[in-house]
Amino acid sequence: MSGLRAQKKADKNRRILEAATTLFRKVGYDSARIEDIAEMAGVSVGTFYNYFKNKGDMLMATVSMEVEEVLAAGDAIIARDHDEVAPALSELIGKYYDHSLTYLSKEMWRTAMSLSIAQPETPFSKRYTALDHRLSKQVCDLIRALQKRGVVRREVDCDAVGELLFNNVNMMFIEFVKDEEMDVDGLKAEVARQNAPVARLMCLTAE
Amino acid sequence: MSGLRAQKKADKNRRILEAATTLFRKVGYDSARIEDIAEMAGVSVGTFYNYFKNKGDMLMATVSMEVEEVLAAGDAIIARDHDEVAPALSELIGKYYDHSLTYLSKEMWRTAMSLSIAQPETPFSKRYTALDHRLSKQVCDLIRALQKRGVVRREVDCDAVGELLFNNVNMMFIEFVKDEEMDVDGLKAEVARQNAPVARLMCLTAE
DNA sequence: AAAAAATATTGAACGCGTTCATTTTTTGAG
DNA sequence: CTCAAAAAATGAACGCGTTCAATATTTTTT
Numbered sequence: 001m002s003g004l005r006a007q008k009k010a011d012k013n014r015r016i017l018e019a020a021t022t023l024f025r026k027v028g029y030d031s032a033r034i035e036d037i038a039e040m041a042g043v044s045v046g047t048f049y050n051y052f053k054n055k056g057d058m059l060m061a062t063v064s065m066e067v068e069e070v071l072a073a074g075d076a077i078i079a080r081d082h083d084e085v086a087p088a089l090s091e092l093i094g095k096y097y098d099h100s101l102t103y104l105s106k107e108m109w110r111t112a113m114s115l116s117i118a119q120p121e122t123p124f125s126k127r128y129t130a131l132d133h134r135l136s137k138q139v140c141d142l143i144r145a146l147q148k149r150g151v152v153r154r155e156v157d158c159d160a161v162g163e164l165l166f167n168n169v170n171m172m173f174i175e176f177v178k179d180e181e182m183d184v185d186g187l188k189a190e191v192a193r194q195n196a197p198v199a200r201l202m203c204l205t206a207e
Numbered sequence: 208m209s210g211l212r213a214q215k216k217a218d219k220n221r222r223i224l225e226a227a228t229t230l231f232r233k234v235g236y237d238s239a240r241i242e243d244i245a246e247m248a249g250v251s252v253g254t255f256y257n258y259f260k261n262k263g264d265m266l267m268a269t270v271s272m273e274v275e276e277v278l279a280a281g282d283a284i285i286a287r288d289h290d291e292v293a294p295a296l297s298e299l300i301g302k303y304y305d306h307s308l309t310y311l312s313k314e315m316w317r318t319a320m321s322l323s324i325a326q327p328e329t330p331f332s333k334r335y336t337a338l339d340h341r342l343s344k345q346v347c348d349l350i351r352a353l354q355k356r357g358v359v360r361r362e363v364d365c366d367a368v369g370e371l372l373f374n375n376v377n378m379m380f381i382e383f384v385k386d387e388e389m390d391v392d393g394l395k396a397e398v399a400r401q402n403a404p405v406a407r408l409m410c411l412t413a414e
Numbered sequence: 415a416a417a418a419a420a421t422a423t424t425g426a427a428c429g430c431g432t433t434c435a436t437t438t439t440t441t442g443a444g
Numbered sequence: 445c446t447c448a449a450a451a452a453a454t455g456a457a458c459g460c461g462t463t464c465a466a467t468a469t470t471t472t473t474t
Contacts, residue, residue, distance in 0.1 A: 171375075
């Protein structure tokens, strides 16, 4: 009979997570009170805190899901053969941006980023940072793949350029979520413009 | 005598600002309570809120001072003649980083950045973003100056490259303030490595 | 100078995330 | 089945940023 406790626990975990994501989407992260989440999940406030370290930790589940999916999609893009630098980059980056609002609103992204900067020692921040690094590495991998195919000059340091480009992608994403007016297409266009000179200079063909 | 009110006001403003910055430096931003700041300034909590919109707004004064100074120093660097791209970039960026901890601690930077992302509609965030854009523009100006001198290829889009490089500088600075272990020299070295390929490709001489 | 209007100060109260001592439920041994 | 120990649930209480109705002070009007 010893599965009872574990089963209840799993059930509550799921109910709380469901309630939280529902409320975050409905009223926004800030306006969703722990009390409301707990009530919707049918537990007390104290129980919420037995299951999650704090409110911010609830976001991480969603952020993780988002980024894991986009990483998988990115791998598929890298695996294909590309004959030009700029279009390959645009495709990968475009995938990041297109997918970004699938599970998270701009407000939720702002909160997640804000938390990861404000409290870098928390598990939340560390997981967030780790996901960022995997994305950065993926851009490096794309450049390297292009170099292997002879599309990118042999002497280029792929990691250096990849990190540079990704950091720009990331910073522009911050600008994007800070501005409710800005849409994904505008974002993609701006980043493509910023990438263009580097993409061009990296090419052998542009010689 | 109608100057009485204005004089009292200016005096209180100064006292509150002084108390806040003193406490921020002494015990950190989070641990400095409004109650303590108010007490040290010899006013009530309510009065604090008559002078400042909120706690975060107090940071902006310090951030502004910091960035204004660094912008002035940057202009002086750009005004000089540079014969190579990488060293010129390193000097400007190095100045940004070297100056960054003059008035603000890493924790204060984290708080400022975090606030500017979390609440983009506040005056705080808007002023912060404006300062960022001026810094970004300064990097663009440096590239343009190098291009005018014939050090950078004529066909390069200076704004595109400048924004790209600055966004990397900024993102790396976020990593820097998130990591209490990291020192300025390590930061500068990493950014120089990331810049190197782009700097090299931009050069005419590397042809 | 007194009264009225304008402006500034105040601190108790509020909202909400978080904690923790107490109570309730579950478990396994005898 | 009984009961003591372990685990989980609970909600009142706390901390701190922020608000606001009441009070005090300064300026203007007469």
